[in-house]
Amino acid sequence: MIGSQLAQQTIYNGQRVTSASSFLRSVIKERRERLHIVGRAHVRQIVFEEGEDRRKRASGVIYVRDDVEVKVRARKEVIVSGGAVGSPQLLMLSGIGPKQHLNDMGIPIVADLKGVGQNLRDHVYAPVPIHSPNLTEGIAINDNVLFTSAFQYLLRGTGPLGYVGVDAQVLGRSSHAKTRSPDIQLILLSAEWTMANIEANQNNLNYKQEYVDRLRKRGEEHDTKTISNFLISNGLLKPASVGYIKLRSSNYLDHPVIQPNYLSNQKDVEIMIEGFRLLEKLEKTKPFKEIGAKMELSALNCGDETQSPR
């Protein structure tokens, strides 16, 4: 283990801030002549022009807003910042990507770049429920917390409703780590299971049916609302498994195919198991013992490897 910390959160006055609210809105008025922002606009294609040197350069974009197509010309350059999925999708829609795939989609080729969309590394997380019968206070937002904290939040922007729900993290290095930086992340999330949210949680987190049935029984037998108290998510910070993004069609409105190939590299499986072992060590610490914390690994919809003897 490298260390632990309370999570930092991008919050202002009890509200999560975005890049737009924290960086853009404050400068829109004073930079009006240089900064022009068009909301609800979906870029459908990057436009290319051939220069005198016969090389193609991005010269603008075509975006669609309220069913109207607008072509914008760039004076200097086009910067694509559509994120891990949107950027390769837009590049491929515009003819930049693996030749064979663009041919299959019927998209004219601007540049045959094999790597576009081919290096998707999404860091997978396995959320492990923790049952802590000795916790005196719930840590998650439930009906009771909503009722008692609403005024505090409305008046001062503080209290349980004014934070994100990610509480703390532990960083660790597995036996595969080659540098000093961590490759294991355990995140503590205040995600309480109650009898009321059992279905929603199962759908979101894909837990085993036997586990959910056991939780329900626990709730009924003990007449308790809280049946599992928080989650610790075990995640890979440097996944070795490589996935891809492909177009589904040449229609910009079609969602692309996202294939993360989670845990397809054995190294990731081994690091993940080391993460669970770290979690087991946490379970044995004094503070965890005091609240009776018991991790419920059997909830996870995965093979028996996590249960294997140490």
Ligand SMILES: Cc1cc2nc3c(=O)[nH]c(=O)nc-3n(C[C@H](O)[C@H](O)[C@H](O)COP(=O)(O)OP(=O)(O)OC[C@H]3O[C@@H](n4cnc5c(N)ncnc54)[C@H](O)[C@@H]3O)c2cc1C
């Ligand atoms: C669940 C989750 C948790 C994360 N937690 C953390 C964290 O704790 N710390 C951290 O540092 N990072 C975290 N990340 C990663 C972080 O969110 C990303 O690295 C970061 O947002 C990438 O920024 P970006 O601007 O490149 O892309 P994005 O934030 O993905 O922004 C791309 C934007 O482009 C828009 N777009 C895409 N295509 C088009 C198009 N054709 N036309 C118009 N608009 C388009 C999208 O709608 C989106 O708004 C997390 C990511 C996820 C999914």
